[in-house]
Amino acid sequence: MLAMLLRRLGLGAITVWLVSIIIFVGVEMLPGDTCTAFLEREAQGKLLENCREDLGLNRSALVRYADWAGSAVRGDLGVSANGQKQISELVGYRLRNTLLLASGAMLVGIPLALFLGVVAALWRDKLVDIVVSTTAIFAMTIPEFVSATLLILVFSVWLGWVPGIVLTSADAPLIEFFPEVLLPIAVLTLVMTAHILRTVRSSVIETLASDYAQMATLKGVPYWQIVFRHILPNALLPTINVVALTIAWLLGGVVVIETVFNYPGLGRMMIDSISDRDLPVTQAIALIIASVYVVVNLAADILTMLANPRLRTVHMRKG
Numbered sequence: 001m002l003a004m005l006l007r008r009l010g011l012g013a014i015t016v017w018l019v020s021i022i023i024f025v026g027v028e029m030l031p032g033d034t035c036t037a038f039l040e041r042e043a044q045g046k047l048l049e050n051c052r053e054d055l056g057l058n059r060s061a062l063v064r065y066a067d068w069a070g071s072a073v074r075g076d077l078g079v080s081a082n083g084q085k086q087i088s089e090l091v092g093y094r095l096r097n098t099l100l101l102a103s104g105a106m107l108v109g110i111p112l113a114l115f116l117g118v119v120a121a122l123w124r125d126k127l128v129d130i131v132v133s134t135t136a137i138f139a140m141t142i143p144e145f146v147s148a149t150l151l152i153l154v155f156s157v158w159l160g161w162v163p164g165i166v167l168t169s170a171d172a173p174l175i176e177f178f179p180e181v182l183l184p185i186a187v188l189t190l191v192m193t194a195h196i197l198r199t200v201r202s203s204v205i206e207t208l209a210s211d212y213a214q215m216a217t218l219k220g221v222p223y224w225q226i227v228f229r230h231i232l233p234n235a236l237l238p239t240i241n242v243v244a245l246t247i248a249w250l251l252g253g254v255v256v257i258e259t260v261f262n263y264p265g266l267g268r269m270m271i272d273s274i275s276d277r278d279l280p281v282t283q284a285i286a287l288i289i290a291s292v293y294v295v296v297n298l299a300a301d302i303l304t305m306l307a308n309p310r311l312r313t314v315h316m317r318k319g
Helices: 002-029 034-042 045-055 061-073 087-122 127-141 144-158 182-208 211-218 223-235 239-251 255-260 266-275 279-307 309-318
Strands: none
Touching: 002 061, 002 279, 034 045, 034 279, 061 279, 087 127, 087 182, 087 223, 087 239, 087 255, 087 266, 087 279, 127 182, 144 182, 144 255, 182 223, 182 239, 182 255, 211 223, 239 279, 255 266, 266 279
């Protein structure tokens, strides 16, 4: 068990390292650099040379990568090209705001998806299943910016219940984002609930048709006892990875939603940094998002193994 955990942690660390190389190389391949973007028309001659020397851009790519990666491990993400501010300070508030958005969507969406998915599966092909499944399909197929626009039109423009866009500054106390944050959370909840719901429904239906479920029925075990003791614990295990991917998607910064609602989160900051050609910030945010995906999926794999006795037995035998 311990060996397996260490192996997973090692693979996660290697993955983050490889991703950091890809990010660095990708940024290096972009035309120009931080100095040419920052100086614009004045990017020439001595001024350009001095800028590159000040930022260390005249060093070899290998040396710059080693310096950047080593600093990132210590929590130092560098300095932004625009304003020369510490990136860790700039990202801190944006990451906090994205966590607020993601937490709200998770608290509502995950329990709702599990409940609706189980209900739809247990009453398969009945009215409740048709309504839930049809709604989920619509929610999955409609682009996020369309559903966001519709919610703004209905609840902000027509009804006037909540603000349509976020005007609060990024460094404001979290309480000030209420009620501006309600519509972005509603859109994210709609999308994530639909994806998780479909997986839960399929998993429960598959488990209901399994041999041990059929055998329990033939032995006369009460239906609801079969459902709660045998079906749900086994059916919900495959959904852990889907939930993990959804959480990683949320924590990584939901670019479309944050842009539509003018929400000062991590995704919106990445779009702004790309527009401003602030390459150090773009590079840092990309690394953070990649690390979030790796960590969350690693946690999901470990949780799946701990929750599944069969997987624990297999790993113990291999060990």
